[in-house]
Amino acid sequence: MPPLALIAGPTASGKSDLAVRLALALAKRGQRGVVINADSAQVYADLAVLSARPTADEMQGIDHRLFGTWDGADSCSAADWAVAATREIAAVHAGEAVPIVVGGTGLYIRTLLEGIAPIPEIDPAIRAEVRELPLHRAYAALSREDPARAKELHPTDTTRIARALEVVRSTGQTLSAWQAEKQGAIGDAVTLHPVILLPERQWLYDRCDLRFARMLESGAIAEVEALVARNLVPDLPVMRAIGVRDIAAYLRGECSLEEARDQGAQATRNYVKRQQTWLRHQPPAEWRRLEVQSFNEEDIFASLLQV
Numbered sequence: 234m235p236p237l238a239l240i241a242g243p244t245a246s247g248k249s250d251l252a253v254r255l256a257l258a259l260a261k262r263g264q265r266g267v268v269i270n271a272d273s274a275q276v277y278a279d280l281a282v283l284s285a286r287p288t289a290d291e292m293q294g295i296d297h298r299l300f301g302t303w304d305g306a307d308s309c310s311a312a313d314w315a316v317a318a319t320r321e322i323a324a325v326h327a328g329e330a331v332p333i334v335v336g337g338t339g340l341y342i343r344t345l346l347e348g349i350a351p352i353p354e355i356d357p358a359i360r361a362e363v364r365e366l367p368l369h370r371a372y373a374a375l376s377r378e379d380p381a382r383a384k385e386l387h388p389t390d391t392t393r394i395a396r397a398l399e400v401v402r403s404t405g406q407t408l409s410a411w412q413a414e415k416q417g418a419i420g421d422a423v424t425l426h427p428v429i430l431l432p433e434r435q436w437l438y439d440r441c442d443l444r445f446a447r448m449l450e451s452g453a454i455a456e457v458e459a460l461v462a463r464n465l466v467p468d469l470p471v472m473r474a475i476g477v478r479d480i481a482a483y484l485r486g487e488c489s490l491e492e493a494r495d496q497g498a499q500a501t502r503n504y505v506k507r508q509q510t511w512l513r514h515q516p517p518a519e520w521r522r523l524e525v526q527s528f529n530e531e532d533i534f535a536s537l538l539q540v
Contacts, residue, residue, distance in 0.1 A: 235326045236537055237423040238266070238333040241342060241516070242430030243508035244501060245440040247528060249287050251430070252335040254530040256295040258538055259331055267325045268292075269318055270299040271336025271345070274474045276314060279305035279460050282453045283476045285444060305460060305471035311344040312417075318345050319419055331537070339511045346425075348418030350411040355403045363399040371398055379407045426537045427520045429512050434505070436526055441501040445476065449494055457481055475500045 238255060242248045249268075256266030270276060274284035278301040286300055298321050303309045318334065318341075325332040336342065363371065368391055375398045376383040382397045400408045457480040465472055472478075476497040483493035513522070521533070531538060 234422060234424045236331050237322065237419075237425050238331060238534060238537060239342070239425060239427040240333065240335040240430070241271075241337060241339075241427070241512060242432075243337050243437060243505045243512065244285075245437055245444055245505070246337075246430040246432055247526075248335045248337065248430060249285075249291065251428075251528050251530060251533075252333045253287075253291065253293050253295050254528075255333055255534055255537075256331075257293065258530050258534070262538060265296075265328070265330035266333050267296045267298060267321075267330050269321050269325075269332050269334045270297070271314070271318065271334050271338055271341045273309065273314070273336075273338040273341060273470065275300050275336070276303045276309045277301065277305050277471045277474070278303065279463075279471055280456065280474055280477075282448050282451055282456045283474060283480075285448070305463065305469065306465055308470055311338075311340045312349045314341050315344040315349065315417055319417065322419065322423075337508050337512075339508070339515060343515070344417075346418060346420035348415035350408075350413075350415050352400060352408075352411045353404055355399050359403045360399050363395050363402065366395075366398075368394070371395060374398055375401075378402070379409075382408055426534055427516070428533050429516060429520055429522045430528065431509060431512060431522050431524050432526050433524065434509065437505050437509075438502050441505060442498045445498045445501055446494055448476065449480075449490070449497075454480055454484070458484055475504055 240248050240252050240255070252268045256268060259266040272284065274280050275286045276299060277284065280286070281301060287297060299314070299317055302317070322332045334342070334345070366374070368389065371394050372383065372388045375394055379397055379401045386393050386397070397408045400406070400411065404411070453476065457477055460471065460477065461481050461484065479488075479493040479497040479500065482488050483490055488496070523533070
């Protein structure tokens with residue numbers, strides 16, 4: 234089966250750099266590596282600075298795809314991204330090159346490898362009705378309408394309880410039934426070479442603080458100003474990206490630049506914590522996890538590079 238390199242990790246863990254180094258190592262062996270983005274912020278054209286999208290210099294001449302591909306007015310769901318990524322991976326394989334998927338959006342990665350349940354759009358009226366229920370009533374309803382799913386969830390898991398309840402009420406099938414019909418998985422069609430970067434948390438936090446401060450100095454404010462001027466719907470993913478709301482508040486005079494910086498940095502640290510938790514526990518146990526700050530691509534991808 235054709236190879237697929239996967240580099241996952243939280244924000245500021247060195248994923249993009251390692252992806253380029255792997256592609257350069259492949260080039261030394263007469264092969265070609267193509268980097269494919271799996272970061273839910275870097276897909277948007279509007280967020281070059283705030284998403285820390287690799288610059289031309291950082292790409293070092295390596296082909297990068299699905300970076301800045303979506304306009305901010307268009308939401309890129311995990312399913313949307315997986316369709317595009319599957320298409321790009323097939324094209325890379327057709328060109329006898331090695332795709333290198335890199336990113337920290339767990340849902341993107343899982344959808345690509347495991348597929349996605351073909352759940353129809355939820356009836357807006359049902360969604361509104363479910364979301365208005367008090368938590369204890371929603372859990373009680375789920376226990377009646379989808380008891381198997383209710384037993385799997387903690388009674389305080391608001392988001393998952395609501396999701397399971399709205400699915401069964403809107404579609405007439407349980408979430409588990411839909412998930413059993415997953416479509417689009419490529420995990421069984423490739424030889425996967427995965428690595429998860431999990432450097433020490435405080436080291437990551439320090440890097441995130443420095444990165445956000447530098448973003449403010451390198452065009453993030455103008456980037457958000459241009460985004461706000463588009464008058465996009467506030468709940469679009471691009472408008473909810475880390476740093477956008479904080480800088481927008483500064484532009485409206487609701488906080489100082491220092492406050493916006495501190496709030497954006499804190500939001501980034503919170504996101505890193507969630508990413509680390511997911512990456513430690515959700516991917517298969519056999520995926521290699523690296524808890525160091527420096528990486529040797531020759532060692533990490535020895536089985537891929539010897540091909």
